[in-house]
Amino acid sequence: MKPAAFDYAVPRTVAEAVEALGDTGRKTQVLAGGQSLILEMHLQRIRPELVVDINRIAGLDQLGVDGNTLRVGALVRHGVFESAQAVPGPLGALFARAVVNIAHPPIRSRGTMAGSFAWAHPASEWCAIGTALDADIELHDQAGRRTVAAGDYFHGPYRTARRPQELITAVRFPLLGDDVGVGFIEHRRTHFCFAQVAVAAALTVRDGVISEARIGLVNCADRPLRAHAAEQALIGAEAGTPVDGYRLPDGHPFARAGRIAATQDAAPVAEPYADVEYKRQAIAVLVKRTLCQAADDQRSRGAQHSDAQHSGAQRKGDHR
Numbered sequence: 001m002k003p004a005a006f007d008y009a010v011p012r013t014v015a016e017a018v019e020a021l022g023d024t025g026r027k028t029q030v031l032a033g034g035q036s037l038i039l040e041m042h043l044q045r046i047r048p049e050l051v052v053d054i055n056r057i058a059g060l061d062q063l064g065v066d067g068n069t070l071r072v073g074a075l076v077r078h079g080v081f082e083s084a085q086a087v088p089g090p091l092g093a094l095f096a097r098a099v100v101n102i103a104h105p106p107i108r109s110r111g112t113m114a115g116s117f118a119w120a121h122p123a124s125e126w127c128a129i130g131t132a133l134d135a136d137i138e139l140h141d142q143a144g145r146r147t148v149a150a151g152d153y154f155h156g157p158y159r160t161a162r163r164p165q166e167l168i169t170a171v172r173f174p175l176l177g178d179d180v181g182v183g184f185i186e187h188r189r190t191h192f193c194f195a196q197v198a199v200a201a202a203l204t205v206r207d208g209v210i211s212e213a214r215i216g217l218v219n220c221a222d223r224p225l226r227a228h229a230a231e232q233a234l235i236g237a238e239a240g241t242p243v244d245g246y247r248l249p250d251g252h253p254f255a256r257a258g259r260i261a262a263t264q265d266a267a268p269v270a271e272p273y274a275d276v277e278y279k280r281q282a283i284a285v286l287v288k289r290t291l292c293q294a295a296d297d298q299r300s301r302g303a304q305h306s307d308a309q310h311s312g313a314q315r316k317g318d319h320r
């Protein structure tokens, strides 16, 4: 099928874009990477009267750090995050682990992170990570700017707090400290399918004990979720020595957190190849394994940190 006829606007500034989106007499859509919109228009499931192409707005492709915050402009493409160095510290490592699960390279070279927040597919990796890490979504309309916390932003499949006349200009994430270990594991039917279930984890470990846990659940409800009950159960638990996520005893804190996430936090929705019971089992297993991965990551990060301190001290000694 071909898209229904539409008008096409190519603003050069955010002000021009929000003026076009403010045209409430017409059904409008923003064109960012086009990796969801164009397909939906071809299938005529979406029939905009006006498409506002934001790709020529200077500055929207900027990725920058301001203090302790990463700001991801609306035109930063998924593929940018394939390098863990694109973003400082453990957040860069988490993004790099997650992004390779999004479709395939051509889609990652065009699709945008902000577009994923606008589209709000329950299986979006970015949206669950944003929810777990307390990201903020920056929205502009003709009246000005507002910011919505990811925890309040998602209302259901493809439904968000964004008003039709608002443009997402950026998504902002708090950076993660060096004492944080990260993990991301996804389960899907074939490489190019969306996730059946995926889990993101960030563990803060001080003196071998978990002081903060953040767990994001992908496609475990009608919207991205943060597994609050499972996180609470981990506080004060020992991160322990390296464990094999495939052979953890049932009583291990990570195995317990997996069961809590599956039964108390998640509200899975059945889909053709995964019923609710299957998804709950997958969530329990993936949470457990992702926590093992995050704990391993934290240990190796800690070892690198002390190696760097040690060689720094040696170099100082050499000068004496």
Ligand SMILES: Cc1cc2nc3c(=O)[nH]c(=O)nc-3n(C[C@H](O)[C@H](O)[C@H](O)COP(=O)(O)OP(=O)(O)OC[C@H]3O[C@@H](n4cnc5c(N)ncnc54)[C@H](O)[C@@H]3O)c2cc1C
Pocket: 028, 029, 030, 031, 032, 033, 034, 035, 036, 037, 038, 039, 074, 101, 102, 103, 104, 107, 110, 111, 112, 113, 114, 115, 116, 118, 119, 121, 123, 124, 125, 126, 166, 167, 168, 169, 192, 193, 194, 195
């Ligand atoms: C085969 C295939 C597999 C895929 N697999 C995955 C996957 O595994 N995980 C995943 O997360 N995604 C997946 N996607 C979707 C992909 O990540 C898209 O890039 C993303 O969902 C939308 O980003 P976009 O920039 O392409 O947005 P577009 O397609 O341009 O727009 C999508 C929607 O968001 C709105 N929008 C976009 N940007 C803005 C903005 N700045 N402000 C306001 N509204 C905006 C548009 O109006 C439109 O309604 C897949 C897509 C395909 C085709």
